Amino acid sequence: MRSTAGREPAILAALFWVPFALAAAWIVASPPHSVDGPAHLLGARAIADHGEPVYARYYELDWFPTPNLAGTRVLAVLVDVGGLRLAATVMLLLAALGTPLALRYALRAIRPESTWLAIAALPLCFGYLYFYGFWNYCLGTALALACVGLTLRAAPAWRPGPTLALAALLTLTWLTHLVPFVAAVLFLGATVVTGPRRLGAWLAPAATVLPGAVLSLAYLLHTDSGDGPTWTSPLGRVVGLVSLHTTVTTYSRWEDVVAAVIALVLVTLALVARRAVPASGARAASAAAGLAATAAAVLVLATPASFGLDFGLIDERLAVFPVLFALLWLAARPPEPRIALIAAVALVVATGALALVRLPKLADYDDLAAEYLAAGEFVEPGSTLVALRFANLGPDAGRNREWDPTRHLASELAARRHAVDVGHYEAVLDYFPARFRPEVNPRTVLDPELTGLGSVPPQIALAQLPALAPVYVLVVGAADASGPAAHVLEETRLVLARHFEKVGTTGRGLVEVWRSVPAGSG
Structure with missing residues (x-):
């Protein structure tokens, strides 16, 4: 058997891009059905065709800034331009594949050789909330990771250009979904806390959050949705977070087996990485990612599950971020090429197994x-x-x-x-x-x-x-x-x-x- 020495980067890249392309082809050929997706399509139809008598009679349009506005507007444009099938397909593509691409962008900011870790985002992006049809949330998750990647590039200098770009991207994330916005701000805060102790390194990041903070206050004063908080079992949250049940499992208990394998691979990588010294130039990013992952995990365990019927599954929406931030921490502590290849192959095989396990239910x-x-x-x-x-x-x-x-x-x-x-x-x-x-x-x-x-x-x-x-x-x-x-x-x-x-x-x-x-x- 010929040695693979020197070819690891190309192999690792293929292990990401081949499943990525297959997933994209599957979505285009057979857009998966979701629970909430149909409701989003009707909302987009009511906006795109509001001039029709039936929609003009029953619907009013309110463009006050809300944390679902951007995704809904994009979907309405797609319905207007290409119809329901095209609109749904494009949103399904963006919602699923935006996250691994954005994670790859963030990983590259830490260490370009670690972008192979974005393979782990493939089973995560095709998770429970994706098949539920939370398209805005999924888009927001990708935007939050893009904010993370830009944060890593902007810190610690915080020059005007990247700072303004981050402010705009954070605002867009807020307009797409509030939970990913909170996660992006959490990572930004971790970067500031672990960064230089000087005024400029605090004021510029704070300024990037200001538009989203103002929008949040305006929305809270505007909305009458929501109710008292409800809670779920802390033990169940811990088990769901560690086993990836919360993030991945959708249709059957067999998915729990695959999710546990993925979790085991990531935990093994973390144990190997814990003994490693961060790569040159990645120490600050490693500290920020580690703190952000820990803080995100605490949020998953501490936040209410819902605020009434209107704002639900809050802990489940947060559950993916400790894993994503932990992958960024791993990027600064690269394993040996042989271990990276084994882990990458295991993740790809698990992703394929997850697809096979789901096929019967998806078809049904x-x-x-x-x-x-x-x-x-x-x-x-x-x-x-x-x-x-x-x-x-x-x-x-x-x-x-x-x-x-x-x-x-x-x-x-x-x-x-x-x-x-x-x-x-x-x-x-x-x-x-x-x-x-x-x-x-x-x-x-x-x-x-x-x-x-x-x-x-x-x-x-x-x-x-x-x-x-x-x-x-x-x-x-x-x-x-x-x-x-x-x-x-x-x-x-x-x-x-x-x-x-x-x-x-x-x-x-x-x-x-x-x-x-x-x-x-x-």
Whole structure:
């Protein structure tokens, strides 16, 4: 066997770029279905086509700066230019592949030879929150790492050009998502604390954060979303963080096995690196990255899980940053080339195994989404839709019980038919720009508390359904209804039979479509 000495950089680079290219090709060929993605598409449709009567009637646009504004605006432009499929594909590409590219940029600022560590971002970027459909958060994570890379290049000199660029990039990160902005500021703070003790090294970084701080204050004064904090088990958070369950596992327990392998590889690298001296010129970056990783881990364990229904999964959104910052710490302490190759191969194999484990569920949910969206053939353009779910069809991975691939599909169906989905969750939250007009909000007719329509079974004012006419009601998952859901389904069909007519059912019975009957007809 010929020696690989001297060829390690090329091999390590290929071990990053080949899986990266394969992932990009897969997304383009078969964009993966997500839970929240359909709701984002309807929000973008309502913005892009706000001149259409149905959207002008129900939606108002509010461009007050919020931590979802940038991603939503980009998506709306993509919908306007290329349609729903192109818009979703581009966002899925950016949300997944922006993180490994941005991590590679940050790693290069520490030590160019350590950019191979960006391989570890591949399984992380295709994680639980990606498949949930948190596109803005995923974009924000990539932007936060870009801020980290720019911070490492700007410190400690803090010349005007890089300082202004960092201020602009941090502001863009804030406009994309608040949690990545906090993580980027955390790394910036770690860089300042571990850096020179002089006034200029403190004032310039503080100035870069000022726009985001002002926007945060303005948003807190503007918003009425949110509620009291809720907490989850600290022990569960520790286990989820260390095992990468929180970050990676999405569909099945088999993913926990792969996640544990990835965690083991990274821990082994950390143990090897702990005995190493930081590479020449990387000592300051190593200290900052180590402090940032530790502080981010503390945040994961200490922050509330949510602030009511509106701001949830906070600890889970933070959970990727201790790992990403730890990779930057590793970059300053490079292992021997042989160990780097072994670790890189192990990470690539684990990434491939993760994809193989997920393929059956991904295919099942793609089929499920395709059948659901086929209900569009029974729905007239410009209609009002109400989706009622009677079964939860999500995966059994010990995760959020709301992970049901059908949960927001009515929103994508509405976007395709240029219609309105009464259950469009973005339209009742003030951190998205397209919202239901208060005077004609269709959600308040059925679900004044905003919590019953998305439940399984739905808890809504059934008698008020005819008041929304003309309307299409989608009865979802009737064949899988059991227990209390089956009883509610029976009551629901009785109400529908009095005021609606059944106009169609999808191929395998996933969705029944009922159309309201005009008063006095028949």
